[in-house]
Amino acid sequence: MARSLAGRRVVTTETAHGPYVWAARRLVVVPGIFVFVFTVWPAIATLRRGFDVTATITESGLRETVWFTAWQAAASTTLTLVIGLPIAWVLSRHEFTGRRIVRALTLVPFVLPTLVVGLAFRAVLPADLRTGVLALVVAHVFLNVAVVVRIVGARWESQPRTFDDAAATLGAGPVARFRTVTWPMLRASISAGAGLVFMYCFTTYGAARVLAGPSRPVTETEIYRFAVLAGDMRAASALAVAQVVLVGIVLALTSRGVTHASAPTQPLALRTAPRARRIGVAVGASLIATVFVLPLVGLVSRSLWVGDGFSLAAWRGAFGTTGALDLIPSLTASLVTAALAAALSIVIGTLVAFAQVHATSRAARGVATACEVIPVVVSAVVVGLGFLLAFRSDPFDWRGRWWLLPVAHAVVALPLVSRIIAASMRQIPADLRNAASTLGASPLRVLSSIDASLLRRPLGAATTLAALVSLGEFGASSLLSRRGNETLTMATGRLLGRPGDIVQAQAFVASVVLAALCLALVTFVDLAAAGDRQ
Amino acid sequence: MTTPGLEIEHVSVSFDGSPVLADVSLRVDRGAIVAVLGPSGSGKSTLLRVVAGLVGPSSGLVRVDGTDMTGIPTHRRGVGLVFQSNQLFPHLDVAGNVGYGLRITRTPTAQRHARVEELLALVGMTGHAHRDVTTLSGGEAARVALARSLATSPRVLLLDEPLSGLDHDLRYALADELRRVIRAAGSTALVVTHDPAEAQRIADKVVRLADLSSSVQ
Numbered sequence: 001m002a003r004s005l006a007g008r009r010v011v012t013t014e015t016a017h018g019p020y021v022w023a024a025r026r027l028v029v030v031p032g033i034f035v036f037v038f039t040v041w042p043a044i045a046t047l048r049r050g051f052d053v054t055a056t057i058t059e060s061g062l063r064e065t066v067w068f069t070a071w072q073a074a075a076s077t078t079l080t081l082v083i084g085l086p087i088a089w090v091l092s093r094h095e096f097t098g099r100r101i102v103r104a105l106t107l108v109p110f111v112l113p114t115l116v117v118g119l120a121f122r123a124v125l126p127a128d129l130r131t132g133v134l135a136l137v138v139a140h141v142f143l144n145v146a147v148v149v150r151i152v153g154a155r156w157e158s159q160p161r162t163f164d165d166a167a168a169t170l171g172a173g174p175v176a177r178f179r180t181v182t183w184p185m186l187r188a189s190i191s192a193g194a195g196l197v198f199m200y201c202f203t204t205y206g207a208a209r210v211l212a213g214p215s216r217p218v219t220e221t222e223i224y225r226f227a228v229l230a231g232d233m234r235a236a237s238a239l240a241v242a243q244v245v246l247v248g249i250v251l252a253l254t255s256r257g258v259t260h261a262s263a264p265t266q267p268l269a270l271r272t273a274p275r276a277r278r279i280g281v282a283v284g285a286s287l288i289a290t291v292f293v294l295p296l297v298g299l300v301s302r303s304l305w306v307g308d309g310f311s312l313a314a315w316r317g318a319f320g321t322t323g324a325l326d327l328i329p330s331l332t333a334s335l336v337t338a339a340l341a342a343a344l345s346i347v348i349g350t351l352v353a354f355a356q357v358h359a360t361s362r363a364a365r366g367v368a369t370a371c372e373v374i375p376v377v378v379s380a381v382v383v384g385l386g387f388l389l390a391f392r393s394d395p396f397d398w399r400g401r402w403w404l405l406p407v408a409h410a411v412v413a414l415p416l417v418s419r420i421i422a423a424s425m426r427q428i429p430a431d432l433r434n435a436a437s438t439l440g441a442s443p444l445r446v447l448s449s450i451d452a453s454l455l456r457r458p459l460g461a462a463t464t465l466a467a468l469v470s471l472g473e474f475g476a477s478s479l480l481s482r483r484g485n486e487t488l489t490m491a492t493g494r495l496l497g498r499p500g501d502i503v504q505a506q507a508f509v510a511s512v513v514l515a516a517l518c519l520a521l522v523t524f525v526d527l528a529a530a531g532d533r534q
Numbered sequence: 535m536t537t538p539g540l541e542i543e544h545v546s547v548s549f550d551g552s553p554v555l556a557d558v559s560l561r562v563d564r565g566a567i568v569a570v571l572g573p574s575g576s577g578k579s580t581l582l583r584v585v586a587g588l589v590g591p592s593s594g595l596v597r598v599d600g601t602d603m604t605g606i607p608t609h610r611r612g613v614g615l616v617f618q619s620n621q622l623f624p625h626l627d628v629a630g631n632v633g634y635g636l637r638i639t640r641t642p643t644a645q646r647h648a649r650v651e652e653l654l655a656l657v658g659m660t661g662h663a664h665r666d667v668t669t670l671s672g673g674e675a676a677r678v679a680l681a682r683s684l685a686t687s688p689r690v691l692l693l694d695e696p697l698s699g700l701d702h703d704l705r706y707a708l709a710d711e712l713r714r715v716i717r718a719a720g721s722t723a724l725v726v727t728h729d730p731a732e733a734q735r736i737a738d739k740v741v742r743l744a745d746l747s748s749s750v751q
Contacts, residue, residue: 162619165586165615165617166621166623167623167634168607168608169608169611169615169683172634173607173610176638177609180634180637180638181623184625
């Protein structure tokens with residue numbers, strides 16, 4: 001009898017649903033082909049050019065670039081953890097007025113394009129710190145604190161406070177409690193978060209283009225320089241190969257042992273907490289809010305600064321003929337590209353997720369996993385380079401086709417999208433489908449009445465995310481850019497490289513519009529989700 | 535003449551202005567086992583949390599072996615608490631949980647191992663030292679939680695609905711065992727429960743929480 005109480009493990013009913021298994025096995029072919037043509041094939045094309053990585057890297061002095069990229073990424077990751085962990089603690093362990101707002105603020109940089117964040121830092125940092133390692137590292141911390149707050153914070157929130165209480169009654173003080181209870185429980189999530197942050201910082205591009213300065217190139221900016229400005233595809237490919245290998249190793253080492261968090265427990269209501277802690281949390285929260293709002297303010301004010309005074313000239317010019325920005329066509333190009341990229345990645349991502357969750361054969365599962373993993377280790381610039389190399393001759397001669405850009409964006413967004421959808425699909429109990437079947441629903445009816453309606457919100461979230469990725473995507477875009485149909489990110493990049501007070505201010509105008517667009521998108525989806533819940 | 539092991543004097547607690555405990559007083563003789571009875575939501579758990587220092591009272595004080603505990607943090611009180619849902623640390627095995635408090639106080643390893651063995655024997659769990667705590671049955675987890683709290687020889691042992699998660703039959707068998715183990719450890723003990731039969735089996739003396747308030751409710 002007592003055995004029945006053994007463990008409190010959640011039993012997942014993974015009973016296979018016949019028709020779904022059948023469909024998953026066949027449908028996985030579609031994402032399989034997509035990922036092969038648009039990720040594996042370009043990767044092979046890159047590899048063929050850069051296969052003698054070690055030789056090329058030493059001969060052209062690229063080793064220094066890889067080394068610098070690695071250490072700035074390590075420094076950025078360390079600093080992100082040092083700053084992110086206390087923020088995660090404030091936000092996930094305490095309940096206070098405005099907690100949701102402060103939390104949303106820390107996620108803002110993650111939603112914004114890295115190029116925009118780079119520009120925001122250029123706007124707020126003092127002139128002598130504007131470019132260089134320090135500016136880059138600070139921007140990386142700002143961008144990635146959200147990763148720590150989300151991944152570690154979610155785990156921290158789900159750790160019952162009573163474990164702390166239990167440790168206290170056994171004689172553990174605050175430090176001992178952190179060392180013996182909190183740390184062991186957070187370790188896996190910290191390692192996973194650090195791995196992701198390292199990957200983001202190692203494959204930094206937008207922020208590095210703006211902040212690293214010409215004397216300290218990172219691998220992604222060097223790939224761009226070699227491929228587009230110098231036309232040296234060998235060097236570009238060698239760097240790309242080195243980067244993919246390094247990122248793959250780091251992710252493989254850090255992503256093990258992550259347990260997905262259970263339901264969050266109630267955070268501590270501060271009213272009963274000691275005074276010192278209340279003050280600490282209040283000061284911390286206001287500090288976080290300030291630090292996260294400041295760069296945005298800087299961005300806006302810089303777009304209003306022309307030459308040596310405030311003026312609306314850059315904005316007015318963007319709608320007219322002054323300066324070098326045509327705002328409305330760029331905005332349209334951005335929106336169209338984002339819509340296409342989101343639609344494509346949702347279709348492919350849903351099929352990948354469906355196969356991951358429902359396929360039973362090893363082959364189908366293998367293809368689905370490959371479709372999720374391969375695009376993760378391939379950075380955006382490498383996708384762009386691969387497209388350049390793979391699609392300029394037979395069998396796929398697609399030079400200069402307009403649709404390559406949304407397809408590249410879809411590839412970049414694919415792992416994020418399929419992961420969100422798969423996680424939600426797994427949570428649908430198989431017995432819901434079985435119940436629907438016994439009530440007379442056909443397999444298609446089950447799909448539409450059960451899965452489709454339960455997946456509406458995650459699909460919405462995934463679509464937003466894909467659109468955000470596309471709106472801010474700069475790496476693949478700068479390798480695939482052509483005349484005409486210039487998106488906002490591409491316009492920003494172009495304007496920055498050109499002289500003139502109005503032109504410079506207009507780079508910031510484009511970024512402000514881009515930032516506003518991204519924030520509006522997220523807010524809209526949040527509001528829609530909130531309305532859904534009621 | 536008996537000496538008091540635990541004194542609760544005029545303790546009141548309110549959360550967000552609504553009173554949870556109103557002017558509660560209770561004295562437990564050193565080495566005695568007292569059970570406090572009350573329905574769920576009556577503030578029994580809060581009473582234990584005040585004694586453990588996890589909740590600060592809005593007024594009143596707690597004395598352990600004659601010492602005022604006001605302002606002393608939980609980890610320096612020498613008060614053990616067996617939680618309602620055990621709260622075994624999932625990242626440690628059985629021996630790791632039982633020996634946790636001893637590691638905190640830097641007890642030498644050999645001595646710690648001996649003490650863990652001794653406690654596992656006391657609660658009838660010899661041979662289970664290296665089991666993963668998530669594989670324990672409800673009764674086994676309750677025993678390990680008890681052993682963990684007794685390991686550091688607390689001056690006062692608090693038990694929050696110690697048998698609530700268990701099957702009916704097992705419950706009363708374990709209630710007798712609980713009494714035997716606490717007696718053997720010689721701790722002053724305060725048990726809270728909603729089950730009068732359970733209270734009778736474990737404790738020397740049973741009181742109702744409602745009778746402990748001196749003010750009119």
